[in-house]
Amino acid sequence: MRRAQFQRAIQRLAGRLLPRAAVLLGAGLIAFVPAQFADAAALQVSPIRLDLSADRPAAALTLHNDGTTPINAQVRVFGWSQALDEDHLERSDRVVASPPIVQIAPGADQTVRILRVGNTPVTEEETYRLLIDEIPNDQTAQTTGVRVQLRYSVPVFVGAPEGKPPVVDFALEHAAPPASAASGAALMLRAANHATGHAQLSQVRLEWPNGQSTQVSSGLLGYALPHATRRWPIAGAPAGAASATLHAVVNGEAFTTRIAVEPASGAAVSAVPAR
Known part of the structure; x- marks a missing residue:
């Protein structure tokens, strides 16, 4: 009986909390507890x-x-x-x-x-x-x-700029050893925001020249704040890939561009829109 109650409690809390997981600060702060504890x-x-x-x-x-x-x-x-x-x-x-x-x-x-x-x-x-x-x-x-x-x-x-798309340079770079060991990813997606407003990235997907596709994020990936650079690990990238086509939603607008794989120490280059 207690096992069945516990399973139902997990389902109840998961249904309530997971749709809002994007706004929770740290998944480690979500606790699944038995139904009699759900009010907490x-x-x-x-x-x-x-x-x-x-x-x-x-x-x-x-x-x-x-x-x-x-x-x-x-x-x-x-x-x-x-x-x-x-x-x-x-x-x-x-x-x-x-x-x-x-x-x-x-x-x-x-x-x-x-x-x-x-x-x-x-x-x-x-x-x-x-x-x-x-x-x-x-x-x-x-x-x-x-x-x-x-x-x-x-x-x-x-004071977010209205009607002005962010100026973001995207690139792929080889992950440095600490990042590679921590995430198991060989590549990192880099977003350098040169604008005076934030860039919100979601629904990010990479298409590789061999036809393989990597879904980086089906929902919110994260933010690149004004004049900031963010990197995210890319798991499952094909070995030896030299480029990819990036599909993403940036500040609510669909965005597609071709990006190159650069050394980890390389400078970002402006994204070239895919045709």
Whole structure:
């Protein structure tokens, strides 16, 4: 009986959480627990991204309690930058959350206002991340017997250029030994963003000259922030490949280009659109 309940709990939580996995900060923070513990994973967050500007400095974030007991949540704001293929977060007071800590009744919503402080002009896109933490409370612990904490990460873009496609150079490079050993991939996809706005990459696929195809990501792959370079490992690339055709969705627009395989230390070259 306990085994059957446990399996049903996994299915329930997987159905609830996996569609939102793109906004969760780290899969290691998702815990599958028996059905009687499911209320500990009741926090839902929408929308999954926010866009602000100097003329539109505020937006609403909605937190929903899908459980049967009250939950507490905390919203913190971090400046978001990228370096050495990693995201870096630093506490920021240029964007604030009000209120930063809320209690949400069962089945209820709580609105948190996200506000850019000051009225200085936005000359280049500012990038932030909201970290929304579910704070286990005594009632949840007494009811379930465990404490499960979720963390959501929601991107916030201030002053994203409207109507301007990002200027991104794509290339394939041989993975350096540490990256190759860690991921098992011989090649890395490199995206160098030279624009003043972010580039969001999703539905990324590579077609090789031998007819083989590699699905890098069926959903969101990640972001290349303004003036940043990101790399992602490519598993299963054919040995000796010298080029590939990249198919992707960049900031919501379909994009296709031919890219070459370069040495790991090589400089990026501008992508040439496929014909």
